[in-house]
Amino acid sequence: MSEARGAPATGDDAKTPRTERGRRTLRAILDAAAQEFGEHGFHDAAIARITARAGVALGSFYTYFDSKEAVFTALVRDMSGQVRAHVGPHILDAPDRLTGERLGLQAFLEFVRTHQALYRILDEAEFVDAASWRAHYETTVQGYVASLTAAAARGEVRSDVGEVHAWAIVGMNVFLGLRYGVWATDTPAGEVAQIANDLLVRGLARRD
Amino acid sequence: MSEARGAPATGDDAKTPRTERGRRTLRAILDAAAQEFGEHGFHDAAIARITARAGVALGSFYTYFDSKEAVFTALVRDMSGQVRAHVGPHILDAPDRLTGERLGLQAFLEFVRTHQALYRILDEAEFVDAASWRAHYETTVQGYVASLTAAAARGEVRSDVGEVHAWAIVGMNVFLGLRYGVWATDTPAGEVAQIANDLLVRGLARRD
Numbered sequence: 469m470s471e472a473r474g475a476p477a478t479g480d481d482a483k484t485p486r487t488e489r490g491r492r493t494l495r496a497i498l499d500a501a502a503q504e505f506g507e508h509g510f511h512d513a514a515i516a517r518i519t520a521r522a523g524v525a526l527g528s529f530y531t532y533f534d535s536k537e538a539v540f541t542a543l544v545r546d547m548s549g550q551v552r553a554h555v556g557p558h559i560l561d562a563p564d565r566l567t568g569e570r571l572g573l574q575a576f577l578e579f580v581r582t583h584q585a586l587y588r589i590l591d592e593a594e595f596v597d598a599a600s601w602r603a604h605y606e607t608t609v610q611g612y613v614a615s616l617t618a619a620a621a622r623g624e625v626r627s628d629v630g631e632v633h634a635w636a637i638v639g640m641n642v643f644l645g646l647r648y649g650v651w652a653t654d655t656p657a658g659e660v661a662q663i664a665n666d667l668l669v670r671g672l673a674r675r676d
Numbered sequence: 677m678s679e680a681r682g683a684p685a686t687g688d689d690a691k692t693p694r695t696e697r698g699r700r701t702l703r704a705i706l707d708a709a710a711q712e713f714g715e716h717g718f719h720d721a722a723i724a725r726i727t728a729r730a731g732v733a734l735g736s737f738y739t740y741f742d743s744k745e746a747v748f749t750a751l752v753r754d755m756s757g758q759v760r761a762h763v764g765p766h767i768l769d770a771p772d773r774l775t776g777e778r779l780g781l782q783a784f785l786e787f788v789r790t791h792q793a794l795y796r797i798l799d800e801a802e803f804v805d806a807a808s809w810r811a812h813y814e815t816t817v818q819g820y821v822a823s824l825t826a827a828a829a830r831g832e833v834r835s836d837v838g839e840v841h842a843w844a845i846v847g848m849n850v851f852l853g854l855r856y857g858v859w860a861t862d863t864p865a866g867e868v869a870q871i872a873n874d875l876l877v878r879g880l881a882r883r884d
Contacts, residue, residue, distance in 0.1 A: 509803065566880065569880075591799065595717065595799075595803070605854075623882055624882065625880045626880055626881065629880070632852070632863075632871040632872055632875075633875050633880070635851050635855045635856075636848040636852060636872050637848075637880075639848045640843075640845075640848050643850065644843055646813075646847075647843045648840075655840075660840055663838075663841070664840055664841075667840075667841050667844055667879070668844075668879060668880050669879050669880055671877050671878040672777075672833050672834055672841070672876050672877055673877050673878060674833055674834055674835070675835075
């Protein structure tokens with residue numbers, strides 16, 4: 469959750485821009501790549517359309533990326549960072565971790581609704597760049613394990629939280645995002661997050 | 677959960693075999709297709725290798741399928757049915773729905789470990805045959821909604837169970853299967869299912 473929104477987190481696959489103008493160009497290329505890959509998929513996406521969408525010269529693309537594979541890998545890492553940058557503060561600013569989980573899920577559903585390319589790109593990464601795909605989920609889960617463990621130490625959640633719980637929660641959130649963020653947006657994000665959070669906090673057992 | 681294991685559930689995309697020998701041939705083609713698509717992915721998979729793996733003549737393939745797309749669609753439906761046929765009895769035979777959910781998750785993890793092609797094929801379906809991909813999850817969730825609602829009527833789970841809960845549980849299980857079935861099998865399936873089930877039944881709240 470360390471990446472600021474808008475600062476491209478491209479890692480080793482892109483040359484790091486040294487000027488503000490360079491950062492803006494790289495940001496424009498990544499946003500255009502998200503549109504292009506989201507609409508056409510990896511195989512049918514074209515670098516020339518990415519630069520056209522971004523309003524930059526083809527040479528600018530090759531300043532930062534060697535290939536379509538390279539911009540795709542950078543985009544997966546960038547989108548993964550964008551999700552964390554968008555959701556993280558909602559978790560961190562909440563009075564406790566379980567409230568934070570509800571507000572974080574609501575923020576995630578809202579992010580998915582306004583970034584419809586996210587799922588298609590992350591899902592296609594399994595076939596285009598499996599290492600980045602796996603890293604996205606492993607990084608997300610590692611963040612959950614760390615923050616749940618800290619919450620347990622503060623007495624906010626059960627004391628035995630661990631990796632299985634983190635994978636379960638991330639899976640819940642990913643599927644709720646698919647159903648209530650990508651496929652249909654008829655139910656308010658806050659309502660979905662409330663129902664899911666009550667399940668997560670109190671469980672499925674009968675209440676009397 | 678109506679499909680018997682081994683009886684191909686191919687729906688409209690395959691001609692239905694009328695003889696026992698025909699059913700065995702179709703079963704062999706689908707099992708070979710699972711291996712071929714699982715190893716090579718849809719685009720690089722070859723019908724000739726599917727028939728070679730199945731030990732059937734090329735003509736036998738075209739008795740049942742018109743194309744690579746058709747056998748892929750049939751395979752997605754068949755695998756979806758196989759998962760339900762494998763997991764369903766563990767849920768139904770349990771003394772109550774929450775115990776059934778634990779035993780069903782354990783059975784699912786064991787199925788995934790012995791059917792490593794499952795995830796790759798279902799995940800690739802998003803890009804090859806999105807309707808079948810979506811139908812797999814919607815069918816799975818509909819089954820959950822029905823069985824949770826019935827369990828609520830019997831007083832075995834909270835009375836307000838509904839679609840959001842079902843999507844959350846299916847998402848949990850899919851991600852636990854990815855992590856503890858596909859990526860690594862170091863933790864016993866029963867142990868993962870026990871931890872996840874305790875989370876699902878009792879929730880994440882602190883216990884004193």
